[in-house]
Amino acid sequence: MAFVNLKNVTYKYPLTDKPALQNINLQIKEGEFVAIVGPNGAGKSTLCYTLAGFAPHFFKGELSGTVEVAGKISNQSTLDEWVLNVGLAFQNPFNQISGAKYTVFEEIAFGLENIGIPRDEMKKRVEDAMTLTGITDLADRSPYSLSGGQQQRVALTSILVMRPKLLVLDEPTSQMDPIGTREVFGTIRKMAEEGMTVVLVEHKVEWIAEFADRVIAMHNGQVLLEGNPSEVLTSNVLIKNGFGLSRYTSAAREAKKLGIWKKEKLPVTLDEAVEGFKK
Amino acid sequence: MRERLSFYIKRDSVLHRLNPLTKLTLTMALILIAFLSPWYWTPHFILLAAVLPLSFAGRVFPEFIKTALRLILPAATFLFLMQAIFQPVGETVIFKFYFLDVTRESLMFAFRNATRIFVMVSSFTLFLLTTHPSELMSDLSRRGLPGQFAYVIISTLQILPQIQAKAQTIIAAQRSRGLDTESTFFKRAGAIVPLVGPLVFGSFIEVEERAIAIEARGFTSKNLKTSLQEIADPSFERTVRWVLILLIIISALLNLWPS
Numbered sequence: 238m239a240f241v242n243l244k245n246v247t248y249k250y251p252l253t254d255k256p257a258l259q260n261i262n263l264q265i266k267e268g269e270f271v272a273i274v275g276p277n278g279a280g281k282s283t284l285c286y287t288l289a290g291f292a293p294h295f296f297k298g299e300l301s302g303t304v305e306v307a308g309k310i311s312n313q314s315t316l317d318e319w320v321l322n323v324g325l326a327f328q329n330p331f332n333q334i335s336g337a338k339y340t341v342f343e344e345i346a347f348g349l350e351n352i353g354i355p356r357d358e359m360k361k362r363v364e365d366a367m368t369l370t371g372i373t374d375l376a377d378r379s380p381y382s383l384s385g386g387q388q389q390r391v392a393l394t395s396i397l398v399m400r401p402k403l404l405v406l407d408e409p410t411s412q413m414d415p416i417g418t419r420e421v422f423g424t425i426r427k428m429a430e431e432g433m434t435v436v437l438v439e440h441k442v443e444w445i446a447e448f449a450d451r452v453i454a455m456h457n458g459q460v461l462l463e464g465n466p467s468e469v470l471t472s473n474v475l476i477k478n479g480f481g482l483s484r485y486t487s488a489a490r491e492a493k494k495l496g497i498w499k500k501e502k503l504p505v506t507l508d509e510a511v512e513g514f515k516k
Numbered sequence: 517m518r519e520r521l522s523f524y525i526k527r528d529s530v531l532h533r534l535n536p537l538t539k540l541t542l543t544m545a546l547i548l549i550a551f552l553s554p555w556y557w558t559p560h561f562i563l564l565a566a567v568l569p570l571s572f573a574g575r576v577f578p579e580f581i582k583t584a585l586r587l588i589l590p591a592a593t594f595l596f597l598m599q600a601i602f603q604p605v606g607e608t609v610i611f612k613f614y615f616l617d618v619t620r621e622s623l624m625f626a627f628r629n630a631t632r633i634f635v636m637v638s639s640f641t642l643f644l645l646t647t648h649p650s651e652l653m654s655d656l657s658r659r660g661l662p663g664q665f666a667y668v669i670i671s672t673l674q675i676l677p678q679i680q681a682k683a684q685t686i687i688a689a690q691r692s693r694g695l696d697t698e699s700t701f702f703k704r705a706g707a708i709v710p711l712v713g714p715l716v717f718g719s720f721i722e723v724e725e726r727a728i729a730i731e732a733r734g735f736t737s738k739n740l741k742t743s744l745q746e747i748a749d750p751s752f753e754r755t756v757r758w759v760l761i762l763l764i765i766i767s768a769l770l771n772l773w774p775s
């Protein structure tokens with residue numbers, strides 16, 4: 238039985254005619270790290286909101302089909318129960334700061350206060366989560382005084398500390414530098430290996446190839462392709478539909494036209510490109 | 517960006533250590549008594565004998581004076597002038613201002629009202645300077661104030677400086693694109709229009725995202741909330757609060773007393 242199971246899921250925002258998600262079928266195993274790619278407006282964020290319960294519980298609108306996570310059905314649950322299993326962090330870190338807390342430490346504790354974790358355990362969990370994401374030195378800073386990348390780490394930590402079974406991340410590293418991104422992806426990978434299921438929307442595809450188990454390519458509210466990252470991310474179908482390629486894939490494509498790239502399969506990451514060009 | 521958000525200043529003082537509800541009650545008592553007490557000099561007395569000494573007790577005197585003056589001096593002065601000039605009471609004319617008489621009575625009246633405003637704003641400033649916003653929120657929700665309600669109050673206090681900062685950023689951005697925000701009043705008024713869009717529309721999306729973010733962190737959970745800070749509430753503070761409430765009631769009764 239899949240841990241996440243979407244069956245014929247179609248979702249329409251209120252006051253819209255065209256569904257933002259159309260007939261999505263998706264199964265994810267526990268501890269799997271799944272990445273989602275797709276052009277703007279493909280429905281990636283909507284899929285995140287659906288997994289996290291906000292569509293339809295927060296946005297209203299119409300959801301048909303079934304969304305099942307950890308044995309529970311979204312339509313038969315309430316949002317406050319749902320978020321105990323599913324954590325969501327999204328792109329703009331500034332809007333994820335609660336605005337009610339004075340320091341980063343308190344900010345991260347906010348969620349645990351809300352769900353009633355006793356004080357001692359709360360402190361321990363906040364400290365552990367901050368160590369995990371490498372922000373212990375920010376503990377006493379004001380969340381508003383941080384850089385965008387640091388705020389994104391705080392947003393991620395604020396969700397990780399809740400220990401969700403399914404972690405949904407919508408472009409969580411958009412304001413980080415490559416070193417920061419690598420660290421955060423490393424952390425997420427580790428969480429997945431420890432059994433947390435992860436769904437991540439990411440534009441920078443070379444990271445996906447390196448860290449994710451599987452890729453889902455979305456287009457017009459539908460799943461266009463899914464499978465192994467190195468295959469999906471170099472597929473001609475993506476190129477035809479206006480998806481962004483990794484720069485290594487683009488370079489190798491050009492090289493292939495000139496006959497310099499000899500292999501059939503195109504690279505996604507730097508390592509694969511170097512490997513291929515060596516031969 | 518500056519470290520400080522909201523007004524709160526982290527220090528160790530008697531005032532900082534008081535339970536947030538006690539401080540809130542004290543603030544309300546100072547304000548209500550200044551407004552209700554029939555004795556003419558009450559607001560002045562409260563300002564000099566309570567609010568000022570408290571600002572020293574809270575070790576925030578310099579910040580207190582700066583914030584309070586900046587916030588209220590213009591308003592209190594304006595109010596004083598309006599009332600001194602237009603309040604048509606009394607006979608002891610002190611001087612004439614065109615066709616208007618400024619009387620001793622109207623001056624006294626204006627002086628008291630301006631001081632009342634001063635007491636109101638300065639007590640509130642003092643409260644904000646010495647009260648940790650999330651302690652206030654936790655304490656109030658622990659006492660049964662609905663979480664949403666507490667959150668709205670606290671986050672508004674916290675977010676106002678952010679909105680201000682954002683307005684500055686938008687103005688700077690628009691100005692760099694040639695927008696005139698500095699010349700005459702009418703030109704400036706016209707120039708506000710392009711600023712409203714980003715500010716309001718931006719805020720709308722922001723409010724939605726912020727709501728999602730706090731919901732994702734269990735904000736509407738039905739579990740009993742806990743709090744990171746241990747908030748002390750010794751029994752003598754409860755007594756203090758009752759005494760303060762009693763004083764408010766006495767002032768109200770004296771105010772209603774037919775004289």
Ligand SMILES: Nc1ncnc2c1ncn2[C@@H]1O[C@H](COP(=O)(O)OP(=O)(O)O)[C@@H](O)[C@H]1O
Nearest residue numbers: 250253257275276277278279280281282283284
């Ligand atoms: N709150 C909303 N109300 C109505 N329509 C929306 C809303 N959010 C997104 N949409 C629409 O749903 C579609 C998918 O958007 P989205 O999920 O944000 O795509 P992506 O994240 O892949 O860029 C778009 O056509 C978008 O205009």
Ligand SMILES: [Mg+2]
Nearest residue numbers: 281282283407
């Ligand atoms: Mg999106």
